[in-house]
Amino acid sequence: MTTESKLLSGLRVLVPRGGTWGDLVAQALREQGAHPVIAPLVDFSHTSEEDKLVQALKDLESGHFDWMTATSSTVADVLSHHNAVVHPDTQVALVGEATAVAFREAGYPVTRTPSEENSTHALLEEWPEIDEPGVLKVLTLRSDVAIPVLTEGLIGRGHDVTQVLAFRTVGVPVSVHIREDIESGRINALLVASAKIAEEVAAQFPDLPESTIVACIGPNTLSVATAAGLRDNADSAVKQALLETVESVIDQSDMLD
Incomplete structure (x- = not known):
């Protein structure tokens, strides 16, 4: 015991x-x-950036983004609600066991998760592509109450980041x-x-x-x-x-x- x-x-x-x-x-x-x-x-409600989200999901389906990120299992629900399609050439980086489980259960791909500590900081450290030459186009989907550590980490490395509030957290x-x-x-x-x-x-x-x-x-x-x-x-x-x-x-x- x-x-x-x-x-x-x-x-x-x-x-x-x-x-x-x-x-x-x-x-x-x-x-x-x-x-x-x-x-x-808490529960999750429609985003205040619905138009921006819809456009971003269209761009996601067209292959505009090199990567998409999510750190909440709720993002999988948002994608499913919008019948979103992840382009085969777009890779998906996730943080959190619940997030990965939700994505797989919803039928969405999972390219990269941290191998050691399952945290946002660990993902930034273990993501070799973001430290290579060139600018990546990245879609970050997050909650309105989340601190944008991953988004800011990607912007700080010079990448082209489209950040969208995918959902609101309500009591x-x-x-x-x-x-x-x-x-x-x-x-x-x-x-x-x-x-x-x-x-x-x-x-x-x-x-x-x-x-x-x-x-x-x-x-x-x-x-x-x-x-x-x-x-x-x-x-x-x-x-x-x-x-x-x-x-x-x-x-x-x-x-x-």
């Missing part, structure tokens, strides 16, 4: 996102003996049942997986029980959570086990670009 499974055994954990991300995280938690409760606090109120379980302490831990989720947790659950573990993924999320007044269980071994379990299957990619 692993240390994580001893610490997480029987723990009821709120998983704040659905889809591929939520499924991967829930499975990882179950394998460590926890009881995940998938209750999305979702939880059901009365979930709210009661959180306020009563029947849900023992909350995963806070992005700055937007931190804002939703603070707004929807202003009176969390003292015993509730708040596990923030990534320094940006933690900073926003702290500013919003969420408690940080910094010395909690259970929190550390939660973070290690989650980070074993996902990363912070779709908060970055």
Whole structure:
């Protein structure tokens, strides 16, 4: 039995996102003996750049781009929704296990993912084509709340980058049942997986029980959570086990670009 499974055994954990991300995280938690409760606090809505997105997808189908990038599994949903076609000559660079799974399940190609640490920074380091002579035409598709690390990294190397906000992240109120379980302490831990989720947790659950573990993924999320007044269980071994379990299957990619 692993240390994580001893610490997480029987723990009821709120998983704040659905889809591929939520499924991967829930499975990882179950394998460590926890009881995940998938209750999305965010959802994804149409982009404010719909016309720009439609044109970019037409250019994608025509072969205008050398590469396309995505760091969120939601991008696969956006492509499917628009019946988008990736030209055979266009290569696809992805970050995140959930992103790669979603792309493959939707029938889209995956050319490159980081081989070591599955992060945006690692992709920039392990992507040899972007450091070769010449200018690449790259389409980057991302969320409106993502920090454009990958986009800026490509622009900084002199490439021709078309960046499009492919979707908006919006808050979702939880059901009365979930709210009661959180306020009563029947849900023992909350995963806070992005700055937007931190804002939703603070707004929807202003009176969390003292015993509730708040596990923030990534320094940006933690900073926003702290500013919003969420408690940080910094010395909690259970929190550390939660973070290690989650980070074993996902990363912070779709908060970055």
